[in-house]
Amino acid sequence: MFKRSSLLVLAMACMAGTSIAQSQPCATDEHYHQLLTHYPQLAEMEKQFNQQVTSGLAARTTASADTTWYDVPLVVHVVHDYGMDFLADDAIYEAVQNWALAFVSANPDTNVVIPAFKPYIGNARIRLHLATIDPDGNPTKGVIRHHSYLTSPGSDQSKFTPWPNNKYMNIWFTNTLGNSGAAAYAYYPSSGAMMPHYDGVISLASYLNTSKTIPHELGHCLNLQHVWGNNNNAAVACGDDQVDDTPPTKGHSPGCITSVIYDTACATGYAKMYVSSSGLLDSLVDYPDTTNSQNIMDYSYCSNMFSKGQCERMRDALTSSVAGRNNLITPANLAATGALAPMPDLPPVAEFSINKGVGGGSVTDARSLFLTYTNAAQFSFNNRSWNDTVASVQWEFSNGASTPVSTSMTNVLNRFSVPGWVTVSLTATSNAGTNTLVKTNAVYAADTTPVGTLGYAQSFTSAGDVTNWPMINYYDNQFKWEFYNGAGKDDNSCVRFRSYDTSNRRTGTAAGDYDDFVTPAFNLEGLGGDVYFNFFSTGASTSISGWGTRTYDSLQIDVSVTGGTRWTKLAAFRTSDLANNGSRSSEFVPGSTSTWIPRSVAVSSIYRNRQTFFRFRMRPGNIGNNVYIDNVGIGLFPAAVSEMASVEGNDLIIYPNPSANGCNLVFKAGNEAKAQYVVRDVAGKVIYQQAISATPNAMNTEFISRDRVGIPGMYFVTLTSGNATSTRKMIVQ
Ligand SMILES: [Zn+2]
Numbered sequence: 001m002f003k004r005s006s007l008l009v010l011a012m013a014c015m016a017g018t019s020i021a022q023s024q025p026c027a028t029d030e031h032y033h034q035l036l037t038h039y040p041q042l043a044e045m046e047k048q049f050n051q052q053v054t055s056g057l058a059a060r061t062t063a064s065a066d067t068t069w070y071d072v073p074l075v076v077h078v079v080h081d082y083g084m085d086f087l088a089d090d091a092i093y094e095a096v097q098n099w100a101l102a103f104v105s106a107n108p109d110t111n112v113v114i115p116a117f118k119p120y121i122g123n124a125r126i127r128l129h130l131a132t133i134d135p136d137g138n139p140t141k142g143v144i145r146h147h148s149y150l151t152s153p154g155s156d157q158s159k160f161t162p163w164p165n166n167k168y169m170n171i172w173f174t175n176t177l178g179n180s181g182a183a184a185y186a187y188y189p190s191s192g193a194m195m196p197h198y199d200g201v202i203s204l205a206s207y208l209n210t211s212k213t214i215p216h217e218l219g220h221c222l223n224l225q226h227v228w229g230n231n232n233n234a235a236v237a238c239g240d241d242q243v244d245d246t247p248p249t250k251g252h253s254p255g256c257i258t259s260v261i262y263d264t265a266c267a268t269g270y271a272k273m274y275v276s277s278s279g280l281l282d283s284l285v286d287y288p289d290t291t292n293s294q295n296i297m298d299y300s301y302c303s304n305m306f307s308k309g310q311c312e313r314m315r316d317a318l319t320s321s322v323a324g325r326n327n328l329i330t331p332a333n334l335a336a337t338g339a340l341a342p343m344p345d346l347p348p349v350a351e352f353s354i355n356k357g358v359g360g361g362s363v364t365d366a367r368s369l370f371l372t373y374t375n376a377a378q379f380s381f382n383n384r385s386w387n388d389t390v391a392s393v394q395w396e397f398s399n400g401a402s403t404p405v406s407t408s409m410t411n412v413l414n415r416f417s418v419p420g421w422v423t424v425s426l427t428a429t430s431n432a433g434t435n436t437l438v439k440t441n442a443v444y445a446a447d448t449t450p451v452g453t454l455g456y457a458q459s460f461t462s463a464g465d466v467t468n469w470p471m472i473n474y475y476d477n478q479f480k481w482e483f484y485n486g487a488g489k490d491d492n493s494c495v496r497f498r499s500y501d502t503s504n505r506r507t508g509t510a511a512g513d514y515d516d517f518v519t520p521a522f523n524l525e526g527l528g529g530d531v532y533f534n535f536f537s538t539g540a541s542t543s544i545s546g547w548g549t550r551t552y553d554s555l556q557i558d559v560s561v562t563g564g565t566r567w568t569k570l571a572a573f574r575t576s577d578l579a580n581n582g583s584r585s586s587e588f589v590p591g592s593t594s595t596w597i598p599r600s601v602a603v604s605s606i607y608r609n610r611q612t613f614f615r616f617r618m619r620p621g622n623i624g625n626n627v628y629i630d631n632v633g634i635g636l637f638p639a640a641v642s643e644m645a646s647v648e649g650n651d652l653i654i655y656p657n658p659s660a661n662g663c664n665l666v667f668k669a670g671n672e673a674k675a676q677y678v679v680r681d682v683a684g685k686v687i688y689q690q691a692i693s694a695t696p697n698a699m700n701t702e703f704i705s706r707d708r709v710g711i712p713g714m715y716f717v718t719l720t721s722g723n724a725t726s727t728r729k730m731i732v733q
Helices: 028-038 041-058 089-102 108-112 115-120 189-194 213-221 308-318 322-328 331-337 639-645
Strands: 070-080 126-130 143-147 169-174 182-186 201-204 272-275 281-285 352-356 370-372 379-383 392-397 411-414 420-430 433-446 480-484 494-498 515-518 532-539 541-544 548-550 554-560 568-573 597-602 613-619 627-635 652-655 663-668 674-681 686-693 699-704 713-721 724-732
Touching: 070 089, 070 308, 070 331, 089 126, 089 213, 126 308, 169 213, 182 213, 189 322, 201 213, 213 308, 308 322, 352 433, 379 392, 379 420, 392 411, 480 515, 494 515, 532 554, 532 639, 568 597, 597 639, 627 639, 639 652, 652 713, 652 724, 663 713, 674 699, 686 699
Parallel strands: 070 126, 070 143, 070 169, 169 201, 370 433
Antiparallel strands: 182 201, 272 281, 352 379, 379 411, 392 420, 420 433, 480 494, 494 627, 515 613, 532 597, 532 627, 541 548, 554 568, 554 613, 652 663, 663 699, 674 686, 674 713, 713 724
């Protein structure tokens, strides 16, 4: 299965709020039928499930009252990027207690349920518990956190480290969701059985404890449909949810007003006949002729009740083997997950985030971890420790930090007097113990001493060559810059961005990630004429059977003359540039026949500083492939020309070409101090010719101004130097 497959989105998405009342969150029916087409076994699974449900209903009128309580272990996954999505532990604990009320009919707002439905308010007798033992048998408070770009937008790809769905009910929170207008979605048991790694609920972090969003989604996980049926289209057509005591309804868009609460459309004259096991009429129940708009499974957001019939359906789901729901409630599982045990008092988890702080004027790209060590701007280290009420913290910073130690519970501003990677240590202490996080590559304080100027070239012959070329992996994942010594342009080493996905591709798509590879400082101060930032790249796309070729990687070249506070984009190379070796069905590694492409980025005079830094910012796409970089340098000529200078045999390069403002002839002169060139039109007529002086046995540049040829069109330039003659096409625009 591949990432972002719309076929796999069998989701019951729910309205995100009244402000978007008119939107339709998703096309569930369409996806559902696609899923059925691809996975016929899903229909069989649902059939089995419905048989189990039906047998439960048949027994309803004769069996004695079911008084069993069911307990369900939960785990909450917080997928975040240190924004509002970094939900506080206490907010989660409080929300779980609130969710639980709806499943025991203890939510106080049942008192506003209209008289017609008061008799049908159901008590599901389902108790929700955060797990206290994780799948490895370690104590937990049932909340785990994942720092990831996949919080915006959230999707099935954001469902990191699902705990086994037959042991825990998984609930993920993200900053946004890919489903436009949706606050959350969940999977029915039958879909959870098909895709156990995606089973559960995913919701906006902002809906943690809002409008019974999570009880609604858990209702789906326990096989409840929307009150109008198995689709996302509220207020469109009369429908039914397979539950008798919720009358037929169109459902309602968000907005809990009187006309909605007393809506009778579709429900007038609604009654149900029941037969006994012997086939005789057992009873006739005249259900309310009003829709149950206050049901948690409507979109009205009146959300006051589950009905008795819904509670039966949820209990049936919890006693069904589909998706292993019936294992959730077993005594053995409750013991294994610690669901019934009191929440343990555990030590905190030390954690911090980093931003560029105040000082040094305007700062762009505040999340970058790079600044020159002399920079007036500072890094801000923010305490994010969690998992217990932290009583105190202890910070330690290397590299001659301006604040080498601190006990700040919030944040610490720092700059560094020693260049290089900075080690940051944070120890968090609570009544239950301590935890220390040490990051050896927390931030990079760059040296300001230039490593070179024009003519500088770096071919990364050993890992030591990248010592002052920091590679920043912002999300500590598999997609990252790294030194590589299995291939290279002129030797066997280079730098690569490993974009090829070596995972199971169920979660953690590369799309949304970005990582940086930054050069040391170059001294370009006062340089006139053309200056180029040059390098070579080679890469490929990925081809996957049945999916064709996938190439979404992009590489941006940025420049900074402010020591990293501000970066300016100079160029971007996209799929068509980067994947110059075609598509591969496996991880791309350059071979002897692979082509390295010269890349040149012109550096305008405003970026020629005593400390000019360049940055490769890679934005990998979903199912991309590796990109390799080598021979990075600064030149008067584009990389292709510099390359020519290093090989035997003279040649002629014309750039830019085509050109509207004249162009340069670049050539390697022979033994003589003179040369000449001739410009001819396509008919061979001489348009212009010029004798020029040249530096023998060296690269020379001669400018042909636009007015030498006059009329736009194609021309041929022939250059003669010593005994060598070269002719090249020149396009004048
Ligand atoms: Zn829903």
